[in-house]
Every structure is written in C-alpha cells, then in structure tokens.
Amino acid sequence: MALASCSSPESIEFSIVPYPSQIETGSGQFHLSSNTQLLVQNQEEFSEEIAFFQSMMQQALGQKLSDGTGKNILEIRKSENSDTPESYHLSISADKILLEAGDAQGIFYGMITLRQLLPASFESGQISEGITFPELEINDQPQYDWRAMHLDVSRHFFSMDYLRRYVDLLSLYKLNKLHLHLTDDQGWRIEIKKYPELTEQGAWRTFNEQDSICIEKSKEDPRFALESKHIEMRDGTPYYGGYYTQDELREFVKYAQTKHVEIIPEIDMPGHMMAAIAIFPELACNGEAAWGDLFSTPLCPVNEEVYTFVENVLTEVMDIFPSKYIHIGADEVEKKTWEESTAAQKFMKENGMNNVNELQSYFVNRVSAFLQKNGKEVVVWDDAMAGGIDPNLKVMYWRNWVAEVPDKAAQNGNEVILTPGDPFYFSSPNSKLFDIYNKPLLGSKFPKELSDKIKGMQACLWTETIPSEALADAMLFPNVLALAERAWSVEEAQDWDSFKTRLNGQLLRLDQLGVKYEYNPSTKLIPFMNVDTEAKQIGITLESEISKPTIYYTTDGSQPTTASNLYKGEFFVNGSANIAAAVFQDGKITEPVLHKQVDYHKAIGKSVEYLKPWNKSYPAGDAGSMTDGYRGEESYNDGKWQGFTNDFAVTVDMGEKTTLNSISASFMQAAGPGVFMPEYVEVAISDDGENFESILKIDNDIPITEKTKVVKDFKGSLEGKEARYVKVVAPNVQRGFIFVDELVIN
Template sequence: MKYVPFFLLALLIGSACSPSAQPEVAVVPQPARLEVKKGAFKLSSSTQLIVSDEGHFGNEVTFLQSTLEEMLGSELSSTEGPNQIELIYSAELSQPESYQMEITEDKISLKAGDAQGIFYAIETLRQLMPADLEGEKYATEIPIPLLAISDQPSIAWRGMHLDVSRHFFSMDYLHRYVDLLALYKMNKLHLHLTDDQGWRLEIKKYPRLTEESAWRTFNNQDSVCIEKAKEDPRFNLEPKHLRERNGVTEYGGFYTQEEMRELVEYAQSRHIEIIPEIDMPGHMMAAIKVYPELACTGSAGWGKVFSTPLCPGNEKVYEFVEGVLIEVMDIFPSKYIHIGADEVEKSTWEESKACQDLMVAEGMKNVEELQSYFVNRVTDFIKSKGKEVIVWDDAIHPGVDSSLYVMYWRNWAGGVQNRVAKNGNPMIYTPGNPMYFSRLDAQMYPIYHFEFFGNHYPEDKKYLAYGLQACVWTETVPSEALADAIIFPKLLALSERAWSPREVHNWDGFKERLQSQLLRLDQLGVKYSYEVTKELMTFLQVDTVNQQIGVVLESELVKPTIYYTTDGTEPTTESNLYTGEFYVSGSAEVKAAIFENGQAKEPILSRKVDYHKAIGKKVTYQTPWNTAYPAGDAGSFTDGLRGGKENGDGKWQGFTNHIDVTVDMGKVQELHSFSASFLQNIGPGIFIPDSVIVSVSIDGENFQPVLQLANDIPRDQKGLIFKDFAGSLENTQARYVQVRAINGRRAFIFTDELVIN
C-alpha cells in the first residue's frame, strides 16, 4: 500500500487487469493453522460488506475499504450482492492479535476479539489477492482461494529498528516502512533518533539540538559511502538531505514534533508501536557539541574507544535529560522509552572530581556502578511518568534495576545472555548475528532458524524472552534504496520466525512462498536485494548410537540440484545426488555444489566430517577459553561438530592464551592418529598457533610427548586461512591425550575439534 492518510484516500485510477483464475496461497508469515480447499470466492465491487463489530473495528473497516478500492477500483457495496465479506467481533478470541478467517464460495468471514486481530486478518486477505494489484492495476473480479485459517502470534514483540541518526530518512520513507512492517505482521518500530552523528528530533526546550546538531559536514562514514558509490550508486548521499551553508555542504535533517506525532498516529492505525531511543549517557556527542557543559571535560571529544559521555556527577545533566524526555514522552504514547546506555566511555568519569565525589557519597566502588546509578536515576524518572525503560545489554552492571527491558545484542560476547537472565531482566533478542541487517549478501537461513537460548541457558529463566527484533544501523546506509536492499526480503524471514509457531516453520515452503512475495514487493516499489548465493550451508547431526554423523545441506535457492562426494574429490553429475540427510562413518571430506545445466556453480563446499574415537569424551581444560567465544563450552572439542568459515559460528572455540587440554578416552587403548584444524584471519587478530604438541598417558599423571607439529603459515599472510595439524600417534597404548597449542603472539587462536583415532 502507498502512504495515503485515511482522510485523503481517493479512487486509484489505473488500467483493469485480469488476474489468474487459479488463486494461490503464499502467505507470509505462515498462519498457525491453515486448511486450503478447492474453489474460489469471486470478489468484486458488488460484494456486500457486513460489519458486526460492536463498534470495535472502525479504523479497520476504513482500511479494508481503502485496500480493496485500490484493487477493485471502488469500495465494497453496503447493499445485498452476490456474495459477502463480514467482519465479526468475537470476545471468545481472547488472545491478543489473534484472528480466524473462513472463505467459502459465497462468504468471507473475518473474526477477531480485538482491532489488531481483525487488522491482521485483513492483511492476510490482502496477501491472498494477486500481487500485481498492489501496483496501478485493478481488477473487476478477484478470485480468492477457499480456505480456513486460525492464527495468532507466537511472540509478542515483533520488531524492526531503523537508525536515522547516522544517516537520515524522509517522512515518506518512514510511512512506507510502517506499511511494509504491518503487511508482514510486525508490531514494533524502534527509531534510533540520536547519536554522535546527528540529533533528529525537535526538542523545543533545547532548540540548538536540531538547529545545529541535526547537521554536519561530511564525516568518515560519509567518506566511505562516497567511495563505495563509485561502484554502487545506492551508496550516494541523497541530495534531499544536503544543504549549502556559508559555502559549506552539510548533511542532515530532523523531524518536527508535529511530523513525528502524525507518524505515530499513522503507525497506530496500522497497529505498530513506535519506540523512541534517546541514547545516553554515551553516544551523546551531537548534544554535547552545542551544550558542552553536559560533559565532565566541558567539550565534545573521544575517549579511548567511544565518544565523551554525559557527566553523571553534574546535576545539570539530569535537568537536561529530564527536559528532553518530558517532550519525548509527550510525542510518543509508547509504553517504552529506550535510553540506550551502551558503549559508554568512562575514562572521563575516572578523572572527574564531580564523579569521584558522587561515588564517595553514594558508596560506589567503580565507574561501572556509576553507570548503574545514572541508568537507575533516569529509569526512576521515566517510570514515574508511567513508562517502562529499555536499554542495550551493555547497561547490565551490578545494581541495575531488574525491571529494565534489555535488548540482548552482544551474542558474540560470552555469558551476556545468562548474566542478564540472572539479573531477572526481560529480554528483547536483537543478536548482532544474525539480527543486525547490514550486508546485502546476508543469508536468510540463520534468521529463519534463529534459536533464543544457548546450551547452558537456565530453563527457569526462559520466560524472560520477551521479543525478537532486527536492527538496521546506517553508518554506511545513506539512501532509501540501499536501506530497502538491506532490509528486504530478510524482513520476511524474520516475520515468519517471530509470528508463526515452530511446528509450521518450513524452510523449503518459505522459499517457495517468497517468490510470490517478491512480486508483491516489486509492485510496492521496494528496491529489495535478492542476489541469492549458490553457497551451500552444512549442518551436522552426531549419532552416537550408530557412531556416524548425519550431514544436511541447505541453500537459499528453491529446490536446487546438488551433487556431493565424501572422498574429497570434486563433485560432478556422476557423483551422489543429494536427496536429503546422508551419513558419514569415520572421517571424510565432503565436497558439494549446486548444479545448473550440468555445471557445478561456485563456491564449491568443502567440509571435514569426522566420527572419531574421542567423540563424547571428557575434556579437562588446564587453560580457559576466552569467554567471548565459548562454542559449546567444555564439550566443544569432542562433540563431532566441525566449524565453518566464521570463527563466530558457535563451533570454533577461541583462546587468548595457550590451549592446554586433556582428553580422557575412557580406557587404555591403541591410538593411531591425531588432527586439529586452526584458522587465521589477521585482520581481527586471529593467528594459527606456533606449534601443536600432543602427549599421551596411561594414568593421567605421567605424559609422554608423541607428536610435535610446527606451523608453516606466515604470520603476515592475509585472508581466511585454514591449517590442519595432523600426524601419527604411533599406535601408542594410552587413555589420556594432552593437547597443547602454543599461542606465540598472545592473540586469538581458534580450533573446533580434536580428532583422535
């Protein structure tokens, strides 16, 4: 749907079209229960609209009429016709946002117990109509499949985020964003309104925030975009957000309070709650530039890592914060106010007399407690106004209020999720991988299959999982076209993961339904990016009963033709045709590829698979892993799950010291061989160890070295490099195997499995 306020809806003038008489069912997200029947309901402007809503669905009736007017060329009739659509209020449908739909040859019944539910029923009905009617065409008659649906969301918070601070987005774009979120049953829009790079919301008490801090000369992020634009015009800064001032080009923009109120009202009509974020005490450079007294140093600047924050020892800071938040809360009726509290540079606090005096007065031991003091004080103010507070997970330090809603994003940092759970905070899951939408080529599979809880998450804390959200950070997203390309169609995978119950999730079915949705997005003018990679994904299932490993190959393509080998040779059409999970006993090098017209397509998958004698055996760590990369904790090296091409994929265990572990094989036995894989990627500081030393023992106390392997990969060799350290254990009789990997640079080293046979 185009952005058209209800009071301005007019007849869409277009050319009539004749959609296929064979309607399809390609709804996203997949309904909880769906029964498709043979035949079709024939919708036309003669169809009678009956409203039995007891006064609950006024806006939704208007929305239905406007939607059908754009598709039929006129509204539905109020007089008796050949068939009917009826909107029914039913108090029996008590679950929020739920609805029922039944379509017979002569009647469409949409039933719900609240306005949200009937709205989602209408959006489902809309998706049952031909995609080409979303454009400027209309039809005199529309066939709609006969079916029955009973549907409700599985997750209450289904969110999308947009950072409008780093780069700015127009009101027209935000309205269309709201429309698209609503179409796919998302119900939260998190707007990141302020950051170091720009202040985007008018605050009347502090006019300089938008008069001056909404604009900037080109920064380093703009420079990156300008360089990328030489190859891809979507990285161009949009001219509508540029201005000339005193002979200098500036980038920026802001939303007036009147504009934002209208957007909020529009979003409410689509049952989307807009959550504002005013990031504090860090990420406040835009404010500090014009009000420098807010910083402990009296000026904007950078600390060791992040920008200089607000000064929590200065009472005028709280006057400023409360003045801003009073206006924010007046604009946004949302239950929630997001205050960020992430990535706070605390070095200036350590040097500030005001902060040190406050810490002494309050009995605080360190600046982490000072951050908690700031967060709790601002939280108390917001809650006094009847609102709830959201923070990023960085804010969870000792003493932080357990009622705060926490956006858990640092899934790359070990223990964060469990620490938040231990504090008792409700969590909205926004994990950086895969829920930060930032790459054009990011895959949908991990979004669709996202799991909330890690291996050791406490069972009695699972109730704290409150929502699921993806984020769009715009440091290098300067245009609406590029934002579209990054968000879509990944949003649809998120939509189905968040709405549909797990028992109806079907990856292959989703990929097929997606094809119809892409046609709909085309008609809606969405500049999505769907350059589907031919890369295969591998999933391993360890079968300890039959002592084998099941191998599953997945792709973003619909029903690809895949051939594979298990002996390390290149696959051809004479190789094994992949028809589903296959099994490997012992060790194998699986190679596989998608084939088109008899030719293998790059990239060719190569994956080691090993069912070895150490699988399931106990591993004792003489040195600990780095908590940011725990993989599967103490069982990682003997779980049979080899890592992929990313050190953060949950299979590679990371160390910043030497690796020193001992594997208990359970009994004395003859040991023949050892191997372990390591990776190098010097950009983020990951290196292959200098050497690997393997020693064996019968009693676990007296060890004899039997294998020493040296690294031959240069430390300055760039790119992603994998190396196997492998050799003979000389048929030695032993029970214990000690493995030491020497970390010569004291950087990161990663390995995934200790293969012992």
C-alpha cells in the same frame, strides 16, 4: 467444507508471510467481486480497520464492498474467544469469508493475510472484476509480542515520507514496532522546544568521514550518493542534515497507529551524545566534545545539570510518543573522562562505588526511575548490564559475541529482546537470509524455564554508510520477511524450504510496491551434521539459499559431476570422509564448491578434562565440545568453535588403552577481531593420567600478519602407540582468542 490439515507449510501453493500458526486448506474457492456483501459487527470498535479494508477493496475492485444483499458474504465480527489481542480466525468457504478477532489488532492482521491472498498486481493499482480466494481456515497468533525493525536516522537522515512507507511495509508482514534511533554523535533529529539549538545546530554537519566514504562508493554505485534533499549550502559550504518537528512526529505516530505499528523513540545516553555536547560542553566531565580511545565523550553522570537536561528532553519526548517504551541506549560508553574526573572519582568514593561501570549503572537507574515515575518502561542495549541493572529494564541483546548475556539478564529478571548483530544487523554485508531465518539466537544451555523472559526479536539498520532510500531498501528487503516469519510463526510452522518458495510470491508484491530490494540467492551450500553415536555414523544435510537446488556430491574430496551422488536428503558417513558438493544449474557446476571434512573418530563421546577453562562467551557445547563430532563453519560464533583467552590444555580419556594412529585439531585465525593461532600444538600420552610422554609437536606456520580468515588443521601421526589418556596443549602466545572446533583421534 472439506479441509485438509496442514501441519507443515510445504504443500501450500499461495504465499503468506509470516506463515500462520494453524492452517487447513480445501478444494473450493470464494469469488470476491463488487457483488460481495460486507457484513460488519462492532462497526465502531473496528472503524479504522474497516476503513483500511475498504480502501483495499477500492484498489482491488474499483469500488468498496456494499453492506446490501450480495451473492456471497464477507463478514467481520468480534470474537469472545481470542487468545491474545493479535490473534485472529479466518475462514474462507465457497459462499462466505469470516474474519473474527477479539481486538482491532487481530482484525487488522487477518486483513493483512487477506491482502497477501490478493494478486500482487493489486499493489500497483490494477483493478480486477473478480478475485478468487482459496478455501481455507486459519487460526493464527504471534509467537512473540516484540516484533520490530529499527532505523538509524542520525548517521544519515530519512524523510517522513520514507518513514511512513517503512511503516506500511512493516505492517504488511505483521511487524508491530519501529525503533527510531533519533540521536547520536552525528546528528540530533528531534525538535526539543526547550533547547532549539539541538536541531538548529545539532541536526546539521559539514561532511564527515562517513559521508566521505559514501561519496567515494557512489562513484561505483549511485545508491551510495548523499541525497540532495538533505543537503543545503551555507556560504558556499554544503551541510548535511535534517530533523523532524514535534508536529511531524505526532502525525507520524498517529499514522503508524492505524497500521498497528508502535513507534519507540531512542535518545542514546550517556554515550553517543556528541551532537548535544558540542552545543552544551558543560554536559561532559571534561567540558568538551571529543573522541576517546574507542567512543565519544559521554555525559557526566555526577553533574546535576546533566539530569536537568536529560529530564527536560525526555519530558518532551514522552509528550510526543505515546509508546509505553522509551529506549535510552546506554551502549558503547567511553568512560575514560569519568576515570580522569576529580568530581566523578569523589562521587564514586562517597557512594561506595568500586568502578566506573557502577557509575554508569547509577546514571541508567536514575534516568530509568524518572521515566518509570512517568509511567514508561525503559529499554537499554545489553552494555548497560556491566555494573548491575534494574530487573524491570528490557535488555536488547546485540553483542552476540558475549554469549552469556541472555542468561544473565533473564536470571536477573530482565526481559530480553533478541537483536544479535550477527545476523540481525541488516546493515552488515554478512547478514544472510539463511542465517536470519535459521541461526540459533540463544545458546544451547539457556534455561528453558526462563524462556518467558524472551520478549521478542528485532533487526537493526544502522546507516553510517547507508545514505539513500534506495540503498536502505536493498539492505532491508527481503531480509525483513525472514525476521517477520521467525518472530511471528511458531517453530512448528517455520520451514526454510517453504519460505524460499513463498518468498517468490512476496518478491512480486514488493516489485509492484516499488521496493528496491536486492535478492541474489547464493548457490553456496551450508552443511549440517548429525552425530549418531549408536550407529557410529554422522549424517550430512545440505542447505542452500536457492529454492529446490540440484546438488551432486562426492565423499573422497574429488570434484563432483553429474555422474556423482545426487543429493536426495541426509546421507551418512562412517569413519572419515572429505565431502565435496556443489549446486548444478542446467547440468553445469556452480561456484563455490563445498569442501567439508567429516570424521566419526575414536574419541567421539569420550570425556574431556579441561586443564584451563574456556571463555564463557564462547562455550560451544561446553565440556563435550572437543569430542562431539561437530566441526565448525566459517564463523567462530557459530556455536561449534570453543574459544579460549588462556592456553588451550585438555586431556581426553579414551576409556581404555587404545591404539592411537593419528590426531588432528582445527584452529582459526581472524586477526581483525583478535583471533590467532597457537604457537604450536603438543600431544602427550599416558596410561595412568598422571605421567605423560610427549610424542608429537606441530608448529604454527601462519604469521600474525595474515589478515584474511584462515583455518589450519594441526595434524600428525601418533605412530600406533597405545595409551588411555591423550593430552593436547596449545599455548596462546598472542593473549587474544584462540578457537578450536574438534579433536579428531584415530
């Protein structure tokens, strides 16, 4: 068979998501029909997978394939040369399909690839007499072991039917884990036979604040309505809730295993435990279930009854879930009651603990030791690291505003699961398909020698304001597909333009499956810069969520028209330019129009002395950030904005005495998260780097009451003065964060 090598997915006409590691295509075809012979080696070892495949054939062709002689052959066999349990080899020629793998997982994923090559109409039961497959050869295996989605069933409850459907959809895109968030302040969803009150009382609530928000939103969008099947009337009062029995969960786990999806339970502790503490108040140090300054009252880590309760609960959890992983949360712990507890303070003093973070570590380590003794591996959110952490624990990195977490965890020996809230919290309206597929998840300084500590990726669906299956679908899809490709495909096989094209075929499939996805690709342009210090220019690349957009741009800030520059790929700017660009559809400009200031200025590449340090959580490009030519976008955690919690004070060494005409420095304000403008920006110059003359002061005119995000350029004239050193000082009077993206000196 004559095959053409495909190093990039751009030329592929059919839709496979996630994209295979290696694929070669030919010009021939294989015709699948009821006359195709199914030849299976290792029938017993792959019995569940063969049953799954034959059900696909029944649905596609109206009957299963026969093991008798046929016109052509579809062979499934065990390989002795597989790289990992999930790897597979798929070869399609004119007269034979060969699927081989060393493990049932690999066989299953090869079948999933064949399923995606079936017409989308097959998913809704449309039978074909014959189906044509393209000639190709695939060698495929995942980049990461941990490829997961999460579902919060505590804040709002989801039926077992929905969970099974969720597993079906995850397996369709080769995701292999479902992290089930079973308990939280708002509801206890798992039957514990030792403590029946946890579900008799803890699984039900009168409408809370989150329910009220949903009810109000449902007036405009019915998907926000609470589902009636989870509401029951008690003495005229509606109660919301539900729970899963242990038998239901065991059956669900077995079902998921047939789709090679591992169900990982989470019992969140010591915080997020109000549903249990409300029933057993003695579990809290202060004997009550209440809200502290930020979060709910936690379990009391110095009370032996707490560990009896926790171990009894986890013993039943381990009996239900065969997964080798148990998630114990350890996030967002309100430690005020520990600080106020005489018993807790006495315990800390006796055990040489300096602060309540170490007390939290004591709790986490003790519970982890119990689970580890029972053969389980423990997963925690990254908050658990505050007081020190056992290197055997898996850390879920979710607080992407604390950029040093992956480095610290990996250096400590912990494996890290990348779960950054931006962009992997799909419940957030800020989670965009482009960012899910493209956004860097690790800082540029993450040590390459520790890359083996990155165990995988996971996205989360928190359901405070997601009460219905229809709304859950809309928040999950098609975002799940971008996550799946990023977690499975090697970096060389990841291609945003190709993904957008292949996504269209998958949307047809989701339509046939009845998935109520929401996909409204924006015409907003996303700019990328490439600073070329040798040619002294900056390259500009424009990306979009829509497939193959028509883009026109100008470099003088004027409104682009069809008579402007047609974007054909990266273009270059010498000196300064005000880029204005937009997508055009049917010859008409669409909103929004991109405006981007680009400057190849005199200070690019010049050394910068920091008189006050940057905050380690927002290093951007470290010491070179102020003069690297890269301008920040809309988010202060995009890796371009450098953050400070003290005053901003730096000195730029121009290398030699230089004529200075102008300066500009961009600052951001986002009052909600505590990001503010400096009081002013002052510029001073010097010939020797010691004696400075102040020549410019620019006052801030953005009030702290301004709630919308705003970027201000503090710019002014340097009057053609000559100097080698330029000092820039910006006082942080609000004592929150200030963010700077570039010092432009001309």
